[in-house]
Amino acid sequence: MAPHAESLSPTNPCPQPESDHYLEADHLNGALSNEFNGHSKATKNERSRLRYTKADELHDLICVGFGPASLAIAVALHDASDDATATKSLPALSGRRPKVAFLERQHQFAWHAGMILPGAKMQITFIKDLATLRNPKSEFTFLNYLHRKGRLVQFTNLGTFLPQRIEYEDYLRWCAGWFDEVVSYNQDVFEVNPRRSSTEGGTVDHFVVRSKDNASGTITERKAKHVVIAVGGKPNIPKPLPANHARIVHSAKYASSVPKLLPNTQGQYDVVIIGSGQSAAEVFHNLQKQYPNSRTRLVIRGSCLRPSDDSPFVNEIFDPERVDAFYHQSSATRSHSIAQDRCTNYGVVRLELLESIYSDLYTQRLKYSEEDQWQHRILNYSLVTGCEDLPDERVAVHIRDDRDHGKLNGAKVRDSILPADVVVVATGYRRDAHEDLLQSTRHLLPDQDRSLQVGRDYKVKFPEGTVSNDAGIWLQGCNENSHGLSDTLLSVLATRGGDMVQSLFGSQQVKVQHG
Secondary structure, eight states: OOSSOBOOOOOOOOOOOOBOTTTSBOSSOHHHHHHHHHHOSOOTTOOOSOBOOOTTSEEEEEEEOOSHHHHHHHHHHHHHTOTTTHHHHOGGGTTSOOBEEEEOSSSSOOSSGGGOOTTOBOSSOTTSSSSTTTOTTSTTSHHHHHHHHTOHHHHHHHOOSOOBHHHHHHHHHHHHHTTGGGEEOSEEEEEEEEEOSSTTOOOBOEEEEEEEETTTOOEEEEEEEEEEEOOOOEEOOOTTSOSSBTTEEEGGGHHHHHHHHSOOTTSOOEEEEEOSSHHHHHHHHHHHHHSTTOEEEEEOSSSSOOBOOOOHHHHGGGOTHHHHHHHTSOHHHHHHHHHHTGGGTSSOBOHHHHHHHHHHHHHHHHHOSSGGGOSEEEEOSEEEEEEEEOTTSOEEEEEEEOSGGGTGGGOOOOEEEEEESEEEEOOOEEOOHHHHHTGGGGGGSOTTOOOOOBOTTSBBOOOTTTBOTTOEEEEOSOOHHHHOGGGGSSTTHHHHHHHHHHHHHSHHHHHHHTO
């Protein structure tokens, strides 16, 4: 099921600056967001079993990034650290508390804050939270969150499995608050170096994680036996457009940047949106409500917006047990499966939102028969070829008609220019940040292929004898090609968090250590 939320509410949001996708909070949530932010922190009685470890001590685990993937690991580690069962569930630790640290570059926990729009709902059931599918009795289930917040009965009255997205982010914030003692925010990790305790060579037995404090600029080095890289995706800007331009905004920063660039909600702005997926459709729909006098153009390469497939049989693609079967398929079969199943997650839009957008466009048709006169349009078969700055501080987007009729019989391809006060790019994310972080480990890989490969347990596969059995690096959220479409989504977090804890400290780790 697609990871983005569906926004159908006509509510006019009130800009309140706070952050952007991964980096800042949402501007368009208004009073509701402020209320949630004030209530999302864990109380003094809501404290995890994990304890602070000094930076100069050898850590059992350092997680780079503290989004949902790392948070799911923290939750699973908390559940496994129960004093009565820890020795059995975490045998590699011999009954002691793990020394862990989570390093996050944001100044506080936030999840997709730039795209939490008014009325947006989740698209997966709350049962696929951080704990339920692994341990329904965990303190970190969404139902227990509702119970603690005093909203369980009222939420039940809604008769839905799909909470509002703003409430689900508050649930994640609440979970994250339990772990404040072991999370260091404002830490921008820029390097992970392999180290050997012996000065005479031998195997790598720990890693040094180097980070920079975003506020003070201080560089800190922390040592760890195990390192998990879970840094999420980096906004993808198509090559015809400049990567850094004041008027070109990725959808990840939509809620924080657009209100600054378009301060007058009654202004007659021109906005171009590029993309054909859920985020692009949400932005296109929201702009018409937020800026009723604006002109919007949604630029898509295909013939039309297409619906996502979230039918029951198709949704089984995201079942946790499917990961194992997918991993053990051949590379060719995995590639075919991903291509076949892309309609569940890429370049598709929830049907309800499509119907709402179509209805709005149809209303324009009642007044104007010619689409050129419409205030809001979808430009299909359109390829972005570049952009240029205009004298009035706006930007001009160059569009090429990508249909065959412009290429036949030597006919000139039709180009057009769209002037815009803002261009919103909703073209997804790159998930290769780990490649830069782990450059210092490349020399450990075989000369003929120095690409990072992971096992079924997400552990990077270094050649035998180069890294100690009780040390290693794990990758999260960047393994779609080997672990399936669910790898970047919320659906498998609960069970994967448990699997990760077992790979790090459980019976699997003990088996590896002792051969």
